Amino acid sequence: MDLTLSPDEQAFRDEVRAWISDNHPGKEPEGLSEDDQWKFRVDWQRQLHEGGWAGVSWPKEYGGRGATLIESALFNEELAASRAPGPANVLALAMGGPTLIGHGSEEQKERFLPPILTAEEIWCQGFSEPESGSDLASLKTKAVKDGDDWVVTGQKVWTTYAHHAKWCMLVARTDSEVAKHRGLTYFLMDMEQEEVQVRPLRQITGEAEFNELFIEEARIPDENVIGGVGNGWMVAITTLMNERSGLAFGLQVRLKILLGQVIDLVKEQGLEKDPLVRQRIGQLYTESEIMRLNAWRGLTGIMKTGQPGPEGSLGKWHWSDINQALTEFTMDLRGPDAPATDSEFTFEFLRARANSIEGGTTEILKNIVAERVLGLPKLR
Amino acid sequence: MNFDFDDDQRSIKSTAREFLASRSKFEKVRECSEGGHYDEAIWKEMIDLGWAGIFIPEQYGGQELGVVELVILQEELGYAVTPSPFFSNAAAGLMVLHAGSDEQKERLLPGVASGEATGTVGILHDGSAPLVPDAEAASFIVLAGEGDTTRIVEAGDAKIEHRDTIDGTRSFARVSGEGEEMPGDAGAGLDRACAALAAELTGCSQRAMEMAVEYAKDRKQFERPIGAYQGVSHRCAEMLLETEGARAATYYAGWAADHEPESLPAAASMAKAYASDAGWRVTASSLQVHGGIGFTWEHDLHFLLKRAKTDGHLLGGASWHRDRVAKIAGLGDAVIAQV
Numbered sequence: 001m002d003l004t005l006s007p008d009e010q011a012f013r014d015e016v017r018a019w020i021s022d023n024h025p026g027k028e029p030e031g032l033s034e035d036d037q038w039k040f041r042v043d044w045q046r047q048l049h050e051g052g053w054a055g056v057s058w059p060k061e062y063g064g065r066g067a068t069l070i071e072s073a074l075f076n077e078e079l080a081a082s083r084a085p086g087p088a089n090v091l092a093l094a095m096g097g098p099t100l101i102g103h104g105s106e107e108q109k110e111r112f113l114p115p116i117l118t119a120e121e122i123w124c125q126g127f128s129e130p131e132s133g134s135d136l137a138s139l140k141t142k143a144v145k146d147g148d149d150w151v152v153t154g155q156k157v158w159t160t161y162a163h164h165a166k167w168c169m170l171v172a173r174t175d176s177e178v179a180k181h182r183g184l185t186y187f188l189m190d191m192e193q194e195e196v197q198v199r200p201l202r203q204i205t206g207e208a209e210f211n212e213l214f215i216e217e218a219r220i221p222d223e224n225v226i227g228g229v230g231n232g233w234m235v236a237i238t239t240l241m242n243e244r245s246g247l248a249f250g251l252q253v254r255l256k257i258l259l260g261q262v263i264d265l266v267k268e269q270g271l272e273k274d275p276l277v278r279q280r281i282g283q284l285y286t287e288s289e290i291m292r293l294n295a296w297r298g299l300t301g302i303m304k305t306g307q308p309g310p311e312g313s314l315g316k317w318h319w320s321d322i323n324q325a326l327t328e329f330t331m332d333l334r335g336p337d338a339p340a341t342d343s344e345f346t347f348e349f350l351r352a353r354a355n356s357i358e359g360g361t362t363e364i365l366k367n368i369v370a371e372r373v374l375g376l377p378k379l380r
Numbered sequence: 381m382n383f384d385f386d387d388d389q390r391s392i393k394s395t396a397r398e399f400l401a402s403r404s405k406f407e408k409v410r411e412c413s414e415g416g417h418y419d420e421a422i423w424k425e426m427i428d429l430g431w432a433g434i435f436i437p438e439q440y441g442g443q444e445l446g447v448v449e450l451v452i453l454q455e456e457l458g459y460a461v462t463p464s465p466f467f468s469n470a471a472a473g474l475m476v477l478h479a480g481s482d483e484q485k486e487r488l489l490p491g492v493a494s495g496e497a498t499g500t501v502g503i504l505h506d507g508s509a510p511l512v513p514d515a516e517a518a519s520f521i522v523l524a525g526e527g528d529t530t531r532i533v534e535a536g537d538a539k540i541e542h543r544d545t546i547d548g549t550r551s552f553a554r555v556s557g558e559g560e561e562m563p564g565d566a567g568a569g570l571d572r573a574c575a576a577l578a579a580e581l582t583g584c585s586q587r588a589m590e591m592a593v594e595y596a597k598d599r600k601q602f603e604r605p606i607g608a609y610q611g612v613s614h615r616c617a618e619m620l621l622e623t624e625g626a627r628a629a630t631y632y633a634g635w636a637a638d639h640e641p642e643s644l645p646a647a648a649s650m651a652k653a654y655a656s657d658a659g660w661r662v663t664a665s666s667l668q669v670h671g672g673i674g675f676t677w678e679h680d681l682h683f684l685l686k687r688a689k690t691d692g693h694l695l696g697g698a699s700w701h702r703d704r705v706a707k708i709a710g711l712g713d714a715v716i717a718q719v
Binding site: 001002003004005006009070259263266267272273275277278279281282283285286287289290293294296297299300301304314317318363365366367369370371373374375376377378379 | 381382383384385386389448593596597604605607608609610613614616617618620621624625628629631632634635639640646650653654699701702703704705706707709710711712715716
C-alpha cells in the first residue's frame with residue numbers, strides 16, 4: 001500500500017499545474033451572451049489542445065497524450081482544482097472519442113477524432129427518449145435502410161449541447177423483430193440538416209442546458225454506423241462506462257471546493273460552535289474524503305484487474321448523495337436568504353436535484369450493484 | 381500510488397481468514413459468549429502466530445510491522461467476531477509505544493507482545509472509565525481522557541467493577557485508579573487504536589452484509605427469492621456502499637499511521653466516526669433482511685450486531701469523532717465531550 005505519488009507522477013502533476021497556471025483563462029466573464037459564453041469554452045479547449053492537454057487519456061496515434069490512468073486522474077484533479085471551465089467538447093472528449101477508439105473503423109477514427117480535439121466539431125449524446133429513460137434499450141427512434149443511407153425518425157431528450165453540436169451519438173432501433181437489446185445500432189448523425197430540430201428544454205433552474213431533439217426522416221450514411229449494425233447496446237454501454245468512471249476525479253475535487261465554501265459560510269454565519277452544524281460538517285468532510293479515497297482505490301483495481309472493483313460502481317451514486325446533502329446544507333445555513341436567487345448556492349441547490357438522475361439514476365445504480373457486484377437475482 | 385495490500389500483507393490477511401474460519405466459527409463464538417469466557421487455545425495460537433506483537437518493535441519482542449498489518453488482523457477478527465483480548469491488548473501496546481517512557485516500554489511491551497502480561501485502555505469520564513474491555517484479566521490499564529493525565533494503572537491498584545454489556549463476546553468493566561504518568565503522545569496511540577477499532581467494525585459490516593446477501597438469495601416469499609425485490613436488494617447495495625466507505629477510511633488511517641502521521645488525526649477520526657455508524661447500520665439492516673429469524677437468539681447475526689454497536693461506543697463515539705473532524709476542518713475547538 002502506497003498512497004504517495006511516484007517521482008514521475010509528481011513530475012507530471014507539477015507539469016500540469018505549471019501549464020494551467022500559465023494558461024488559465026480566468027473566471028468566465030459575467031454577463032456574456034450565451035454565444036460568447038460558448039466561444040469562451042471553445043477558445044479554452046483550443047488552448048488546451050495546443051498545449052497537448054485535450055484528449056489526455058487518448059492514445060498518441062489519435063492525437064492524445066497517451067497518459068496513464070493515474071496521470072489522467074491527476075490531470076482531471078488539477079483542472080478541477082484550478083476552477084478552470086470545462087472544455088467545450090467534453091462529451092466527445094470523455095465519451096464519444098473513447099467509444100470511437102474502442103469500436104470505430106480506422107477510417108472513422110481518422111475522419112472524426114481530430115476535429116473533436118480542436119473543438120471544430122462538437123458532439124452531443126442522443127440516448128434517452130421521452131418514454132425510454134432508465135429502460136434505455138426500449139427506445140423507439142427508428143432507423144430504416146434506404147440505399148446507402150439510413151433514414152431516422154424519432155425523438156430524443158436530455159440532449160446536452162445539441163444546439164452547438166455537429167454530430168450526435170445516436171442510438172436507434174434498426175430491428176424490431178429481435179430482443180430489445182439486440183435490435184439497436186449506434187450512429188453518428190449529422191445535426192446540420194433540416195430533418196433534425198432542436199428545442200431547448202428549460203430546467204427547474206431556469207437554464208436550458210439540455211435540449212429535445214425532433215428527428216423526422218433524417219439521413220445518416222451507412223459509413224457512420226459505429227461498431228456494426230445490431231451492436232448499438234454494447235457500444236452505448238462503453239460510452240456510459242466512460243461517463244461513469246472518467247468523471248470521478250473531477251467530481252471529487254469539485255465536492256472539496258464546495259465543502260470549503262460551505263465551511264466559509266458556516267464561519268460567516270457565526271455557526272462554528274453549533275453542535276448540529278459541526279456534526280454535518282464532520283459527516284460531509286468524511287464522506288467527500290471517502291469518495292476521493294474510493295476513486296483512487298477504484299483506479300488501483302482497474303490497473304490490477306482491468307476492471308473497476310466494487311467501489312467503482314458506487315462512486316457516482318455516492319457523489320450525488322454528497323453533493324445533494326452539501327447543497328441542501330447551504331440552504332439551511334442561509335436561513336431566510338436561502339430562496340433568494342442572488343446567490344450561486346441557490347442555483348447549485350436546484351441543479352443538484354438532477355445529480356441522482358443524470359448518467360444513470362441512483363435506483364438503477366443500486367440495481368447494478370445488487371445484481372452485478374452482490375450477485376442478487378434480477379427482478380425482471 | 382497503490383491502494384492495495386502488498387504480497388506480504390495479503391498473505392497475513394489470507395492466513396488470518398483461514399485460521400479464524402476454522403478456529404473461530406460461530407459455534408465457538410456462541411460457546412464463549414454464553415459461557416462468559418475466552419477460548420484460551422485460540423488466544424495461545426494467535427500469540428504463537430505473532431499477532432499480539434505485530435506492530436511492536438523487535439527489541440520488545442514484537443514483529444515490528446505496522447498499523448496496516450494490525451488493521452488487516454482486526455478486520456478479520458471483526459469478520460469472525462472472535463472472542464479474545466486481542467484488541468484491548470493491542471490498544472494498550474499502542475499507548476505504551478507512543479505515550480510511554482523508555483522505561484515503561486521496556487517494562488510493559490514484552491508482556492503485551494507475548495500475551496503474558498496483557499494491557500487494556502479506557503477513556504476517562506468524570507473520574508472513571510465506564511467501559512474498559514478485558515480489564516479484569518489485564519496486568520495494567522492505560523487510562524486517558526481530555527483534561528486528564530494519561531496514566532498506567534497496575535491491576536492491583538485499580539478499582540475494577542465488572543459490567544455486563546450486550547456484547548457477550550468480550551468482558552467489560554468500569555475502571556478507576558491512580559498510577560504513573562505517561563510522558564509521550566497519547567493522541568498518537570489513541571488514533572492508532574481507533575484505526576484498529578474501525579477495522580474491526582469494517583469486518584463486522586462485511587460479514588453481516590455477506591450473510592444478508594446469502595439469505596436474500598435463498599429465502600423465497602411470494603414465489604421469488606426476496607433479493608429480487610428492490611426493497612431488499614437496494615438495502616443490500618446500501619450495505620456495500622457503507623462497508624466499502626468504512627474500509628477505504630480505515631485503510632487510509634492505517635496507512636497514514638505508518639507513513640503520513642500528520643494526516644492521522646483526521647484519518648483516524650473519519651474512520652472511527654464512519655465505521656461506527658456503518659457497523660451499526662449494516663448489521664441492523666442485515667437483521668431486517670433476515671426478518672424474524674434474525675431476531676432470534678439462535679441465529680448468529682446478533683453477535684455481529686452487538687459487537688459492532690459496542691465497538692462504536694469505545695474510544696469516543698461517532699459524534700465525538702465527527703466533532704473532531706469539524707475542528708480539523710477549521711471550525712475551532714470541540715464542543716462535546718469524548719464519550
